[in-house]
Amino acid sequence: MKIVHISAECYPVAKAGGLGDVVGALPKYLNQAGHKASVIMPHYHNNWLQDAETELLYEERAPFGQASFAYRISKLVNPGLGFDLFLVDIPGRFDRPGVYLDPWTGHGYWDEKERFFSFQIAALDWINHQEEKPDVVHCHDHHTALVPFMMTQSFRYELLKNIPTVLTIHNGEYQGKYDIESAQLLPDFDHYKTGLLDWDGKLNSLAAGIKTAWKVSTVSEGYMDELQEFCHGLEYLLLAESAKTTGILNGIDTEIWDPSTDTYLEEHYSLRNYKVGKSRNKEELCKEFDLNPDNPLFSFIGRLVREKGADLLPDLIMKAHEKGIDANFIVLGTGDPRLHEIFENLENQYTGYFDSRLEYNEGLAHLIYAGSDFLLMPSRVEPCGLNQLYSMRYGTIPVVRKTGGLADTVIDVDEEDGYGFVFEDFKLQEAVEAVERAVELFSKKRLFASKRRHIMKLDFSWTKAAENYISMYKSMKS
Incomplete structure (x- = not known):
């Protein structure tokens, strides 16, 4: 299977929490199992990526409401990650060091909506452009939760509507809530379907993903149970969609986290010593x-x-x-x-x-x-x-x-x-x-x-x- 992960984080390129660890490990182990997994993420201007060698693959413009934006797709050269990593560079959106927060102020970037809406659109444009389409598109948290909606509803992505999608909820505390008028920024769709974006009068990215993804997973069985009891209002939606939900416990990358080889340690050890x-x-x-x-x-x-x-x-x-x-x-x-x-x-x-x-x-x-x-x-x-x-x-x-x-x-x-x-x-x-x-x-x-x-x-x-x-x-x- 060809599996494409779309994520805001990926260790060691850019990480703010456990999401980055998961996306930095799961594709590698999928590849080791004989599949073809890759990751699409934003091209942040952090230290790691500033020093990395990249190859430009594609340049284009994509719609954004009544306007459009330019984007570039690059590939990391010899990443040594165990999977291919594709970077979405959007001038004025991701040419900053922080993932979510401005490191100088500690506050979130003011244009979060524009950043992650445009990232998702550009990622889908890139997938749509490729001859060989993926067998599965795997999205992670609210930053990419509009992808299943656009794949099934946007006229622009008609060729993608039958590709299975997974949304993994790493943290249900953050849902990507915006005013419902923000739907106008997305590529054209039947506006009778705006209800798929709506939850409690807001455009709720996570809710839209839960409604439109083929499968919804969380990162442990216990957490899925907890979300169906309380998820800031989305518990009712998760219960209604329970037939397609599952909890899969994360693992750890035992190649990176190994006390017998860990270069950060004063002395290596194993079970023996x-x-x-x-x-x-x-x-x-x-x-x-x-x-x-x-x-x-x-x-x-x-x-x-x-x-x-x-x-x-x-x-x-x-x-x-x-x-x-x-x-x-x-x-x-x-x-x-x-x-x-x-x-x-x-x-x-x-x-x-x-x-x-x-x-x-x-x-x-x-x-x-x-x-x-x-x-x-x-x-x-x-x-x-x-x-x-x-x-x-x-x-x-x-x-x-x-x-x-x-x-x-x-x-x-x-x-x-x-x-x-x-x-x-x-x-x-x-x-x-x-x-x-x-x-x-x-x-x-x-x-x-x-x-x-x-x-x-x-x-x-x-x-x-x-x-x-x-x-x-x-x-x-x-």
Whole structure:
């Protein structure tokens, strides 16, 4: 099968979250399984792409309401990604460094609608231009969720209307809502079908994709269940369309996330010598943050936003210190400026107990996975969660709230074959108790070592996840 992914992100080219990791891995594993997968994404002017070699393939104009816009399609030369990557360059729209946010201000770009509407139109124009059409078009999140609508409804894409489409919802919190008049920007369609774009009086990109895609998937079974209970109003639509919905748990790229070869680590290790390897990486990490390597080390890696439960961390750290829990805490990430200020104050207040790096740092993230004892994920919302999968691959035990993909992938140590720490409700007391249980496990060296061995043996690779996607693709062709 020829499968084309259309996405706003793709690791390592441009990544803001888990979406980028998925789109940077799934096509590679589809190709390894004998299929022909590629990715179409915007040509951002970030550092990665500025240094990349590209080959111009196509230049054209496309309609945009009563006007038109110019676009260029380039191909990454010798990408080494495991799949072909096509770049959509739209002057005035993507010639900026940020994916969604202006890195200088931290705010979203004012013309989000124009950027992603025009990207989707250009991507479809490019597909329409090719002689060999794809067997499946796979769209990701609201930034590309208008693609299934345009493929089935826009007169311009008549040749594409019978190609199966998949929409994967990585995060239902963001839906791409605009005034309904924005429909006039899309290539001509029967305006009696405007209702397919409408949800609650707005043009809702995600709703349009759910209505018109052949299949709708989410990144874990648990997250699909949660979205059908609550999705800011779209739960009713997802329930109505439940016959075509499915949850497929993401995997991790075990070639990139491999402690035996990871170039970011101080010392490589595998299941055979993990004690020595993790100890050496922990020493390096604690040296970096001026912490005591003899204490259990809890880390948080991710966006400092409400969905990730980052606002619980300051109280958790203060409460742990107040209770005399012998532990250390590290936070790596960026997000809410208010939280930045709180963490900076905590650094001064709890020197030697807590430290943070309020930045995006891929290399440091790898070292933290390797050198930590426990990974904190107190998320309010976690569609799949990849961090807990990375941490287990590196022998770091996850401490998570029971939600979405975290509930699907982490079994509490008190349950049969359990290996992590799970708390039910988003409450400080429950999070503190989970940390206390983890510290107790840390003190039981033999049991702690056996749990580490257990999690390092677990298989969360993309190989299995890719098989599930292939089965879904084939179901649409039969």
